[in-house]
Amino acid sequence: MATRIEACGVSAYYGSFKAIDAVTMTIEPKSVTALIGPSGCGKSTFLRSINRMHEVLPGAHVEGQLLLDGQDIYHREVDVTAVRRMIGMVFQRPNPFPTMSIYDNVVAGLKLNGVKRKPALDNACEKALVRANLWDEVRDRLSRPGAGLSGGQQQRLCIARAIAVEPQVLLMDEPCSALDPISTLAIEDLINELKNQYTIVIVTHNMQQAARVSDRTGFFSIDRTGEPGRLIEYDDTSKIFTNPAMKRTEDYITGRFG
Amino acid sequence: MTTSSMIASPAQGSSAPGGGGPLPRRRALGAETVFRGTTTVAGAMVLVIIVAIATFLVIRALPSLGANQESFWTYEGWFADSDPPQFGIAALAFGTVLTSTLALMLAVPVALGIALFLSHYAPRRMAAPLGFAVDLLAAVPSVVFGLWGRDWFYEPVSSLSSWLHSVAGWLPLFGSDGPYGKSVLLGSTVLAIMILPIITSLSREVFVKTPTANEEAALALGATRWEMIRTAVLPYGRPGIIAAVMLGLGRALGETIALALTLGSTYAIGLDLLGPGGNTIAANIANRFGEANATGRSALIASGLVLFAITLVVNVTARAIIYRRREFTESAA
């Protein structure tokens, strides 16, 4: 159930400001792709244009084509909510629904999909929590508020919520930036397991993390502030980190950027 | 010399952060102490005032309650100025609750609808001025809407009444066959108009404050806008909605003039909404206080005490509802 993503000349705007310019890249099914680059170069913007969350912001729009297994998700007749149901997203800061219990958080997406039968929900909830490595920690307090968990647990809860609906793609925007090293490792292990099933795209500022978890890496950069971000280089992770083709990539990776 | 030593002193003196030496001493009478003292006194004052009001009402109410020839709790009638006095709170208390409940049922859905429209549906250019307008309306004394609503709704409510009677006259609620004029329905409608702006304004404020992260979490799961509102906005705003409704209910329970002008001033418990009738504690006080004799006034104060109690119960209930879910909402921000 994994899916190939092809971006063809994707540009994204905030009002009249062009944040990314003509990004073209192909993301293979059942792989982990890391997006790296300096702050403000448009990594989040590009990630959010993959599940059409970019356009949620007032005045924001996307140009170009984004194909999901060959179908353009920006086609006029495509139902946005269907696209978002196929593409799960995990945000930088854990954002469980504060008024919901752990259980309700996990099954929120399923309920939106019309699943009502309690056994089905119970089952999916356990499965998602097990896969998110959270089940053992919360199994006996499922009815407690999700916001009462620790930051790392909340982030894994958000991952469980995203995978409970069995999406085909999982987008993660700096999922570990608010977490301690142990929770970070737990989530990296999780990503390694999940890639057997999903196409994963992860934005990260942590080079080691990109090197550890990803198969392919895309390096974004900007020439100067006010200019749109561009995809500078996109290749196998091992190549990017050992023998990048572009000088700018090498400068960034070795810390000589700026 | 002086200036430079003063500037330099924090770096060398005892208060230098991390700079060694003895730690700065806690000040005995700082702003902190003064502030804590003031707030404690203010808090205590509120309690004292509430107790004082209650005591005043009880002392003034006792003479008439002693002289009353009928049961204060069950008698449906108000002859407090007669000798011997006969009066009962039953119909008035019932009418108060009935009118206010009906007004809430009419106002709350409309208010929440408008608030959601302003916070999540209206185009930005429209939402800001409209929201401002609603806030302004909420600040206008509600009796202004009440008097306007009375003139405006008298005819429509009469027509609505005859229509309701013709299609659902078998229901006790719509049993009256006229003539239609001052009635519970008219009073409640006017009351609904009066509390609409405040409920709208407060709930809009709550809805606007929903954290973007929660809204985006719902949208990213594939929620439509309405589903997003149901999963993120409404649950988050729940305590705020309850507070807004309770404030509206508080206004409705205590409303006098507008209801004195739109209810029929009867003293019978009945579910009939359309016929001439209806009364509330506050409207009864407004209608009668001017001409009442000493016992009559004392009786009216007794009724005021009951209104005080009803308001208290309503508020405590609201608090309890908010409190029961607190662990789900406190961590919300």
Ligand SMILES: Nc1ncnc2c1ncn2[C@@H]1O[C@H](COP(=O)(O)OP(=O)(O)OP(=O)(O)O)[C@@H](O)[C@H]1O
């Ligand atoms: N809501 C917004 N409105 C207007 N401009 C925005 C908005 N969000 C981002 N931008 C701009 O778009 C550009 C790209 O931002 P983006 O958030 O995609 O960068 P990023 O690569 O994710 O940075 P970081 O690593 O700091 O998260 C930046 O110049 C930023 O200022």
Ligand SMILES: [Mg+2]
């Ligand atoms: Mg970002």
